[in-house]
Amino acid sequence: MNRVLLAALLPVALAACNGNPPEPAATADAPAATEAPTTAAAATPDAALxxxxAGDWRDPANVARDKYRxxxxxxxxxxLQPQQTVVEITPGGGWYAEILAPYLRDGGHYVAxxxxxxxxxEGGGxxxxxxxxxGLDKKFSAAPAQFDAAEVVAYDPAKPVFGAAGSADLVLTFRNVHNWRSDGIAQEMFDGFFAVLKPGGTLGVVEHRAIADVAADDESGYVGQDQVVALAEAAGFVLEEASEINANPLDTKDHPNxxxxxxxxxxHDDxxxxxxxxxxxxxxxxxxxRKPE
Structure with missing residues (x-):
């Protein structure tokens, strides 16, 4: 296993890539509507993260998107801490897995x-x-030095179980809630997150943000922030903080597709x-x- 060599790497100031976007003007989707603390400043990542x-195993196409993500x-x-058990929900092609699995390999546990x-x-996806x-299995098997400790858990979307109850410190999901809403399983998913987390555990959600609430059958890919908060609160979570780290005020959210x-x-057209x-x-x-203690 190639350990991450901290001393050999220069600090990576990813926030400086094109700069953090300015805070958007207040709209119906602004985090203030959730009545939770909001911050525009990023927390400080540790050197291991x-x-x-900065790992050279990351796909260059994925690295190019760091300035947006x-x-x-x-x-x-x-x-995120290196000793945690972290469950990433539907990691897709492994964009975040390329970071999380190596980071957690020696002291924690990464679950996809x-x-x-x-x-x-049949015919249902x-x-x-x-x-x-x-594709995810291929990525993991091709780079055992980074992914040999990663675990893959398969779940039934109709009754999702992501691991033993109370076994995870952190559950993460990136841009998935719109799919669950359109499939009619969003509340079941959030209930599953609550079940797998330890008391005091954290749920982290990133999602495309609509201007306001959208219908369940909306096909834009955007979701109202209050709607996501409502799903989490119905499962038992408390909203601890909202951040503008991934805000983009240039996005008008009225695109043809x-x-x-x-x-x-x-x-879009060329x-x-x-x-x-x-x-x-x-x-x-x-x-x-946060899942209450």
């Missing part, structure tokens, strides 16, 4: 919670979920590419919830 983000500040805001394809009906699982119009989806590249990735809420 900075080193994991602010992984150091986001994970520090969620209170993926949809069990066998739990889905089974093939997509199988491809996603295969929803959030997928913007990078990295880039579902003639409009410069316009959407100038906007960048979506405006996102960043919320930290």
């Amino acid at each position: 900075q080193a994991a983000i 602010h992984p150091a500040e986001t994970l520090a805001f969620f209170g 919670a993926v949809v069990d394809p066998a739990a889905l009906p 089974r093939d997509y979920q199988q491809r996603s699982r295969d 929803g959030v997928w119009t913007l990078p990295p989806g880039n579902n 003639a409009d590419d410069a316009k959407y590249q100038a906007i960048g990735e979506s405006d996102r809420m960043t919320l930290r919830f």
Whole structure:
């Protein structure tokens, strides 16, 4: 196993990549509507996290998106520590897994919670979920020095279980809530997060932020911030803090193909590419919830 060599790496000031975006003007989606403390300042990431983000095993295409996703500040805001058990929900292609699994390898435990394809009906997304699982397995097996300690847990979306009750310190989900709402399983997912967390544990949520509440069948990919807070509170969580780390005031949220119009989806006419590249990735809420002791 190649340990992360802290002394050999220069500090990585990811927040300086294009700068942190300015705070957006107050709108119906502003975090103040949740009546929770809000901060525009990123927490300070530790040296080991900075080193994991700087790891040469990361896909260069993923590294290029750090300026939009602010992984150091986001994970520090969620209170990530190297000795924790961390469950990442539906990690997709492994963007955050490339950081979390190596960071947690020696002192903690990284769990990738993926949809069990066998739990889905034929034609109900089974093939997509199988491809996603295969891709993640391939990434992990190709780099054992980083991922050999990572665990993959398959869950049934209709009755999700992400591990033994009270076993996790931190549950993380990035840009997934809109899918769960459209599938009608959002509350079940949040209930599952609550169950797997230890008392006092943390839930960290990043999601595309709508201007206001949206219908359950909304296809824009955006969700109202108050709607996400309501799901978490209904499961038993307390909103501890909201952050503007991943805010983007340039995102007008009225794009012809929803959030997928913007990078990295880039579902737009070639003639409009410069316009959407100038906007960048979506405006996102960043919320930290606590499971009461």
